[in-house]
Amino acid sequence: MDPMQAIKDTFFQECEEQLGELETGLQAMEDGTADDETVNAVFRAVHSIKGGAGAFKLDRLVKFAHVFETTLDRIRNGQLQPAVPVMKSMLRAADVLADLVTFSRDGGALDDSRSNEVIAELSAHCEAKPAAQEEPAEEPDGNPFAALGWEPVAVSLEPVLNQYEIVFKPKPELYAKGNETTRLMRELARLGSLTVHCETADVPLLANLEPEQSYLSWRATLLSEQDLAAVQAVFEFVDGDCHLDIEAVESAAETAPEPETKAAIEEPKAVAEELRAAAPALREAAKAEAAGTANAAQNTIRVDLDRVDRLINLVGELVINQAMLTQRVLEAGAVKNASIATGLDDLEHLTREIQESVMAIRAQPVRPLFQRMARIVREVADATGKNVRLKTEGEGAEVDRTVIERLADPLTHMIRNAVDHGLERPEARTAAGKPAQGEVRLSAAHKSGRVVIEIADDGRGIDRPRVKSIAIKKGLIAPDAQLTDTEIDNLLFLPGFSTAETVSAISGRGVGMDVVKRSIQALGGRISITSRPGLGSTFSMSLPLTLAVLDGMVVKVADQTLVVPLNSILETMKPKGGEVYGLGPDSQVIGIRGGFTPLIDVGYELGFRSHRSDPMTGVTLLIETEGGVRSALMVDAIQDQRQVVIKSLEANYGHVEGIAAATILGDGRIALILDTDAIVNASCGRGTPSEMLLAG
Amino acid sequence: MSMKILTVDDSRTMRDMLRLALTGAGFEVVQAVDGKDGLDVLEREDPQLVITDINMPKMDGFGFIEGARRIDRFRVVPILVLTTESDPEKKQRARSAGATGWIVKPFDPVKLVDVIRRVAA
Structure with missing residues (x-):
């Protein structure tokens, strides 16, 4: 694969992670459980996305991320309070950002009006002119080396040479930051022809010499086609760490540098080397440890899923072979030999362990999946005028990657249902003596070798008489059927059942709970429902940790x-x-x-x-x-x-x-x-x- | 032997890009994922130049540079900070921490090598 494409893939993967972080962080900020580090993490997430997007010239993404980041920076600095309206805009911004990432990755149509709306909102919070109009990706004044790029410039046939007189005296700080005069002079020399003279008069006798002090200064004459800014740019990194005086002399005559002064460059260099040799901390000392130790950034590696699956298949074969071997040994009666029996036991133990380790490679925490649900809750709540908060628990629980992937659709559907059908409007809740804000709880936990995922709402619960009457009306049950509460609740899973009398845009997508149930079953899982009238409903899914x-x-x-x-x-x-x-x-x-x-x-x-x-x-x-x-x-x-x-x-x-x-x-x-x-x-x-x- | 460069960045994308650009230019690259990790790798790998991000979890770029400068043999090793901001205040902070210079993101591989040449042999 093209290496840039591979990096781009990594970037989008990382975007997903960052969006997850962002979501979690913003939730915490909204709940008031955020500390400084949360805000920093949120900022970093947006910042990272912007950084990568810039590298791939994803301009719309960069533009939006920049405004978002600016707002977050204000919050980070305490210039902007994360009040409710601000947080609402932030959450909306997170959604737009996610859309932009998807758009940047998959292409397709994207409506700019929503992102422009959010940009306007964010800018209004910042009480500044819409920052979007800046071009953050360009940073023209920020790129100090733009002037150094060797792009062709308009050149007249007779080049106009500018003459610069440069006086340069480094302070000790300059060296302390790893800068060196020789390199600066070398850079200057690249701009044109340079003559350098080193002032060594200030160098004391060796006995009085402070190794960390700076005693040398330089005078240089540069003849260059470059303008003053280009010359100043050479000293950009050492600004403030030296006495610097650059004077442009009116267009000089075309004089070649005098050859003997060239040697002067060598002399101060030698002095500088001596000084360096006297200093205690020298880079020569740095060669002690040879390379060869593993490095920390490589704690993780990325592996093709195909390879993992192949490995899992092979381990499957190994398990089968081990079982066959055991059986054959048994049949041959050789198991009376103690060492063979022990060997077989060990083999079985090892095989089992290898199998578990290999399975663990495919396991991933459900966190990213849960994080995506926060957005669903928000969107459905907005569309239905409900006030909802999503609480997640056990996001660290790990499940096979395939299970997680295939869980996304059914889970989304159930979350939509919980908000749309399960929870009441704020007025109805208040009237029922409940807090106006409804709660949807999404949890995951390992239970006896399976993972149990629950979606619980504290809404009105299942209206059983209504469910029953609908089922009768739709001919799903006989009119005189006697059903227990559990049986009535389970009617929701029948094909063609939908409790919403009007099919809303949110839940009515032609996908019923029967489809959800079938998807869960296809994963080797089971789903059940419990409900208490007036107190809410809980959907509980029990899923295998692996499909293998x-x-x-x-x-x-x-x-x-x-x-x-x-x-x-x-x-x-x-x-x-x-x-x-x-x-x-x-x-x-x-x-x-x-x-x-x-x-x-x-x-x-x-x-x-x-x-x-x-x-x-x-x-x-x-x-x-x-x-x-x-x-x-x-x-x-x-x-x-x-x-x-x-x-x-x-x-x-x-x-x-x-x-x-x-x-x-x-x-x-x-x-x-x-x-x-x-x-x-x-x-x-x-x-x-x-x-x-x-x-x- | 080619120059060994340590890159410190929490973004895998950025690490990969730096690695691609730097190894393409013939440098040897070692990586770290945040400031804390950076200090560990620094001591272990003895790079001749360091490129670090600023915004990182656990320990940010400023902390990393200060930490590196406290280690005797890294007091004068060139350290460049990666920044998306042209913010002069941020550059100033990086320099007071001991940074040698900076690289503005998004970087062009040719310019990146240019900057490296400016601060290291």
Whole structure:
């Protein structure tokens, strides 16, 4: 790849990080929990974006970032108080900045009116003329070397030579900052022809010589086509650290420099070298340590995702191979040999550790995802006239990168819903005795090998009678259906359900909670809802930390080996006589602790068997589907419980109803991983009323 | 041996750009991510020239320069600050901290090398 393009990619990646920082910082400032460092971090974020944007000549981005930065600088200096209106503008500015970054990266259309509006707002806060009219990227007076660039200048055939008389006496500070006379003189010489004379009269005897003092001064005559400013620019870095007098003598005759004075340059240089040699801190001392130690900026490296995925795949193969080896050794009876047994144990331990480490490479904190949600909340709140604050918790929780990517859409949707449907308007809240400002809480936490993400609002809660009546009206449930509160809440996840009577621009995008649910399920997750009338609703998603492995129960069904995801199994049991009841010709239920649960014969359902087997001969697995519906799956026997590497069936073969994926077992055989939800849904056409309609 | 330059900048973009421009010009480049890190790398790598950003977390450019100047063998090593501002006050502050000169962002690789040549052999 073109190195500049690679850097540009890095820049945009970094922009995302900076925008995240910005968002977090501004939130803290708005909440009043910000300290000086927060404000600095916010400033730095905008400043960095501006700096990089300048390098890539992204002028609109630079222009906007500059105004934003100017305002932030005022706040940083205490010249501007971050009052509510100012903070509102800042948050808007952060959104515009994010849009500009996206525009700069992806192109497309961009409406300038919004950014101009925000620029005007910010400038008004600064009580200054719109800073945008400055051209920050150019910084004409700021670039001291513009004059040194060797661009062609208008030249007459007979060059006009200017003569400058320069008197230069460095102060000790000049040397203390790493500047050197020789270099300055060399720069001067580049401007034209130079003669230099060194004054050494002030140099004391060696005994009296202070190594840190400056005793030398120089007189130079320069003949150059350059103007005075160019000559002054040479001394720019040492301004104030020397006595300097540059005098332009009226256009001199074309005199060549006298050759003998050239030697004078060598002489003071020698003196200067002596002085330097006398000084204690010399750069010669600096050669002691050789290079070779790793350097700190390289604590992180960037790796192509493809390579990581390849590594993960290979580790998957390794796990399978290790399991196969163990099994073969076992079969060969060699495990009686203690050293082989220990070796196998070690290998298994190491394999597991490698696998975990490799998985960790793909893991990323959910923070950037959460940070993006702040903007969604703000936009929806603005559009609906609500006063909302987003509280985030557990942003550090790490999840597989793919899970995070695929979580963005459903999460956005749920956040929109929470603000648009969940929360009341300020008046209604006040009337209900709640604070006018509503709260949406977004949290992430690791729980037993999964990550649980919750979106909770303190709004009105689910209006169950209304949900039920809508569901009846839309024909989603039978008019006389008796449903529990949980079942009513779960109606929200049915396709074609939308509680908003008028489809608003915000939530009504043709995406319902059913799509959200399907996306979460596709990630191997489950979603549930709890709601208390008047107090709010909570959506809870439980997601796997990785999509590459799965804890499963290995079961036997009609001579087939299948894997059931462990997270869906509540308990296992062996049915006793009298617990199983027939329900019509086609279905059975099992009595468990006083209740009845549909019994599903997996072998029959998947077509491995043409008739049902006797429940007494098998084992049942009590499972719970994403919708909270319980069913009992009947299998012939349980063989093992283990972690399996998921191999996509879709990618290698095609989608099979009731099967989620495949895996390779220790003995080398391929086993299918059950999609318990699909099996229950297919079978429960003969089950509960709501499920029946869902399947239809 | 080519001159070893330390770049101190919290922005990966800027670090990458500096590395590209400097290695392209034949310099050896070592990097640090903020002022604190800069001081560590400085001692370990012994660069002959330093280019540092000003706005950085943990320790800013001013703090870094002051720290570097307190280390005996870096008292006179040229240190250039990177700045997007033409703000004279900022340049002045950098110089009082001990900076040798400055480079204005966005920089042109040719000019960058020009400035380096001005302050180092």
